[in-house]
Amino acid sequence: MSDANQLRIIEAVSQALDEELARDDDVIVYGEDVGIDGGVFRATQGLIEDHPEQVHDSPLAEAGIIGLGIGLAATGFRPVPEIQFQSFLYQGFHQLQQHASRLRSRTRGTLSCPMTIRMPFGGGIRALEHHSDSYEAGFAHIPGLKVVVPSTPADTKGLLTAAIRDPDPVVFMEPTRLYRASSEPVPEGEYVEPLGAAAVRRTGEDLTLISWGGMVRDTLDAVEETEVSADVIDLRTISPMDIDTVVASVRKTGRCIVVHEAPRTAGMAAELVAQVTDEAFLYLEAPVERVTGYDVPVPMFAREEAYLPDTSRIVTAIERTVGF
Amino acid sequence: MPRSTTAEFTIDSIRILDKDGSADEDLVPDLTDETLIDLYRQMRRSRRLDERAIALQRRGELGTYAPAIGQEAAQVGSAAALDAGDWIVPAFREQIVYLMRGSPMHKILWYAMGMEEGAEIPEGSNLMPPSIPVGSQALHATGIGWGKALRGENAATITYFGDGATSTGDVYEALNFAGAYDAQTVFLCQNNQYAISTPRRVQTRAETLAQKAVAAGIEGIQVDGNDVLAVYVATTEALEKARNGNPVLIEAETYRRSMHTTSDDPSVYRSAEEEADWEQRDPISRFETYLRSEGVLDDNRIEEINAAIEAELADAIDRAKEGQSEIDPVDMFRHTFAEMPPVLQRQLAEYKVMRDE
Ligand SMILES: Cc1ncc(C[n+]2csc(CCOP(=O)(O)OP(=O)(O)O)c2C)c(N)n1
Ligand SMILES: [Mg+2]
Numbered sequence: 001m002s003d004a005n006q007l008r009i010i011e012a013v014s015q016a017l018d019e020e021l022a023r024d025d026d027v028i029v030y031g032e033d034v035g036i037d038g039g040v041f042r043a044t045q046g047l048i049e050d051h052p053e054q055v056h057d058s059p060l061a062e063a064g065i066i067g068l069g070i071g072l073a074a075t076g077f078r079p080v081p082e083i084q085f086q087s088f089l090y091q092g093f094h095q096l097q098q099h100a101s102r103l104r105s106r107t108r109g110t111l112s113c114p115m116t117i118r119m120p121f122g123g124g125i126r127a128l129e130h131h132s133d134s135y136e137a138g139f140a141h142i143p144g145l146k147v148v149v150p151s152t153p154a155d156t157k158g159l160l161t162a163a164i165r166d167p168d169p170v171v172f173m174e175p176t177r178l179y180r181a182s183s184e185p186v187p188e189g190e191y192v193e194p195l196g197a198a199a200v201r202r203t204g205e206d207l208t209l210i211s212w213g214g215m216v217r218d219t220l221d222a223v224e225e226t227e228v229s230a231d232v233i234d235l236r237t238i239s240p241m242d243i244d245t246v247v248a249s250v251r252k253t254g255r256c257i258v259v260h261e262a263p264r265t266a267g268m269a270a271e272l273v274a275q276v277t278d279e280a281f282l283y284l285e286a287p288v289e290r291v292t293g294y295d296v297p298v299p300m301f302a303r304e305e306a307y308l309p310d311t312s313r314i315v316t317a318i319e320r321t322v323g324f
Numbered sequence: 325m326p327r328s329t330t331a332e333f334t335i336d337s338i339r340i341l342d343k344d345g346s347a348d349e350d351l352v353p354d355l356t357d358e359t360l361i362d363l364y365r366q367m368r369r370s371r372r373l374d375e376r377a378i379a380l381q382r383r384g385e386l387g388t389y390a391p392a393i394g395q396e397a398a399q400v401g402s403a404a405a406l407d408a409g410d411w412i413v414p415a416f417r418e419q420i421v422y423l424m425r426g427s428p429m430h431k432i433l434w435y436a437m438g439m440e441e442g443a444e445i446p447e448g449s450n451l452m453p454p455s456i457p458v459g460s461q462a463l464h465a466t467g468i469g470w471g472k473a474l475r476g477e478n479a480a481t482i483t484y485f486g487d488g489a490t491s492t493g494d495v496y497e498a499l500n501f502a503g504a505y506d507a508q509t510v511f512l513c514q515n516n517q518y519a520i521s522t523p524r525r526v527q528t529r530a531e532t533l534a535q536k537a538v539a540a541g542i543e544g545i546q547v548d549g550n551d552v553l554a555v556y557v558a559t560t561e562a563l564e565k566a567r568n569g570n571p572v573l574i575e576a577e578t579y580r581r582s583m584h585t586t587s588d589d590p591s592v593y594r595s596a597e598e599e600a601d602w603e604q605r606d607p608i609s610r611f612e613t614y615l616r617s618e619g620v621l622d623d624n625r626i627e628e629i630n631a632a633i634e635a636e637l638a639d640a641i642d643r644a645k646e647g648q649s650e651i652d653p654v655d656m657f658r659h660t661f662a663e664m665p666p667v668l669q670r671q672l673a674e675y676k677v678m679r680d681e
Binding site: 032033035036037038040057058059060061063064087088090091126127128129130131264265294295296297299300301302303304305306307312313316 | 387388416435437438439440442443454456457458459460488489491492493494519520521522526527528585587588592593648651653655656657660667668671672675678679681
């Protein structure tokens, strides 16, 4: 692969959007400040110049943004709205839960909602209050909605392209702290990474670690530090989850740790523990551990380091699980 | 008559000081020199806090900060019209309003240092904490104003939000509820012409934002938001109406002269000419010109005021840094509930073990 397409996550988002806008006139990108400003993180920079008919600044109203997308999607468009920060999708939650996710089911398949809602999420960038939430479990609790979380530039391009082309609504959660973290070669031109498939970032024998988004790097670092022989699974699609990959790995290793930054109670780790218990119970040699945020509102940035799982917390969990 | 006009509306607008600082004497409110000077002082205090905060942020000592440079008249003029018993429900740009209610300046800095302590409200100050989710707080103000009506109390409530916020369902609902429930609430919309990069005309095709009151059956009025006297008068009148169960929406036309927040670069979306034009209409220099011409303010007095503000700032920065160096992460476990549930007690214990390792 050429160095020409060496991208960070933020640029991979732009490239996927640019290529899909060019490929399909029905793709509509809109949201607060996505036009001349290029979005507050610059994910949509330059798109309005190249696709003026398809890129639109919106009034400040998330319920409206999601609601309009349902109307567009039901009538043949491929809306790709941006929500400025994940927390503000709460303002559009009823549209998501009551309509977007179940238009297909309610109309017995006559109408559908192929909308992709993009948004930054998660902590680690010293942001303001209400800018660091990680609500993937809440979205995953909505039947009919897909939830995707990339952690690498190449996946970002491939998964976002797949999401836009997907026949169902997708919440696409971009880990803010990785937007500009590092670059890697990303395939040029058409590149689709199927939804619903986890990626195994590292393989080993004694332990399975599962994480996604902003936590994948810390998880890999912790494995590096402990020199444990471990599978590290980047879940990538939170819902519907790639349970086969998870179960196969845990049956092999017999030990499992799930890492996420969201609060622990009713977080996605709880679901993973349940699935692992269902399908790999007899293979387990230790309790499945959860390394997560705490059950408190995500603190403002002076305390976010204490809240967010980090390498040392993951290392502790690894030692406990392996030594069980 | 098969077709007739069943409703019509007009929107009034108030200005007392024009942009070169000369006043319409018929409209000037009857305020003492000391009150006039205090309006000036509060505006300077707001401006200097913002300037220092931006500089501190640039040095990495603060996180994201939302300055109100250019909007001082809209904020100070309205807050000065309140009684101590009135409630205030701010958005996220009204630092001076907290200070005017007696909240110490170092707390503003704490909030920008990412410390929950910065959102702590002094006991009995009738303030709500800053509200970052745009428009959401307007409903709280309607609730407070309704509660005052239910209890038969005389106090009013004021809430602050921006032009962008008027597009949210929450603000429409707040206005409508206020009308339906006779809430004792004043809605102070600072139309600073932008919601981040999005200009006012992209938010709505409505000719004024004040007219959004009309559909809710309440009064809407525009005021020159860079004229502290006009804002003071408009808010005083609105509060009086609100105390009698007649809520009012005030659209204060102003301009955010600085960046949206320290993370924003306005040169991407607006011209230097536009900024220069609004600099000519700056609320502080306009008022200063007026006060000097009235003989209320002179160089000596201004120097005194500035020196006091600089001293307050220096002290606030020291206290903020001192508090910052003492923060205990364990605090994040407190205050989630009145009583810490067992599941959280376990997590706290787990956290402490880890921290002490
Ligand atoms: C519900 C919600 N959506 C988006 C944002 C991100 N955001 C913060 S301020 C802002 C613009 C607000 O504009 P306006 O209401 O005019 O107030 P101003 O910033 O001009 O004071 C946006 C989009 C937010 N904080 N809350
Ligand atoms: Mg505004």
